[in-house]
Amino acid sequence: MSSARKTRILAVILLLSAVLAHAADTDGIAHAGAMPWWGWAIVLFFFSLVLGIVAALGGVGGGVLFVPIVSALFPFHLDYVRGAGLMVALFGALSAAPTFLKKRLASLRLAIPLSLVGSIASIAGAMVGLALPVYIVEIALGVVVVSVVALMLRSRGDESRPLRSPDALSSALAIQGVYYDERHGGEVDWNVHRFAVGLLAFAGIGFLGGVFGIGAGWANVPALNLMLGAPLKISVATSGLVISINGTAAGWIYLNRQAVLPVIAVPSVAGIMIGTRVGAAMLGKARPEAIRWLVIVVLLLAGLRSILSGSGVM
Secondary structure, eight states: OOHHHHHHHHHHHHHHHHHHHHTTTOTTTTOOOOOOHHHHHHHHHHHHHHHHHHHHHHHHHHHHHHHHHHHSSSOBBBHHHHHHHHHHHHHHHHHHHHHHHTTTOOOOOHHHHHHHHHHHHHHHHHHHHHOOOOOOHHHHHHHHHHHHHHHHHHOOOOOSOOOOOHHHHHTTTTTTTEEETTTTTTEEEEEEEEEEEHHHHHHHHHHHHHHHTOHHHHHHHHHIIISSSHHHHHHHHHHHHHHHHHHHHHHHHHHHHHHHHHHHHHHHHHHHHHOOOOHHTTTTTSOOOHHHHHHHHHHHHHHHHHHHHHTTTT
């Protein structure tokens, strides 16, 4: 057995042990018949594993699937689901960041300024989200998720955007670079423009991520690619860095308010991370377009359910 596989098995054992260590802390789970706390943890682990596979095949972050779907199907308080959603988005982004940095696809010069404004806004968003009544958050979450569906239907991303002249701000910050495109077998120069507008956009994205506890890859990538003009691969990789920084900032607020319940967060993170690896391995044989439509349908149903629940209809 390879050392890498041993490490993954050990990590899973440690994560499951953490769930057992917090067995008594189950206040975030509503009364749900005869199902014991550990039963919900096991079901959530396998459900999150499936979400991780679908997220990898559909090209979306696990956080944006986790919060609306788990809040719709599981008897957990929404605050704990949002806290776990931040952990899911954070750990998923952190697991991919080293590879992207090694391949020079993720740009620290691009990510750090955007993360600075985004993390400040995400802290404010987390504080607002935890202060609002649950029904308002449910309605707003449903609206955001339906908007994500509309964005997925309209936005495809552009890998071969022409190189434009950088604006004064991005030139002053030296936000540019070169990456090796394995598909075309050559180096690609890139830069960005309209960087001041991008800072404002990422402040708004960070705020929404903090309020709802969802990863912001669904918004980061179109903003980087379509608004700032970064190549699609640079946008996807740099989005992971931004999510990891913003998610850390907002996560401290949820931790401080005791809204991260280990019995919910630990199996969710373990399931999502394993599922993402499985999905990545299946990507070559899967039909991404079919998975994309599955993601769209599931998100649409979860978003509508959240709106109806917050409105008192369900």
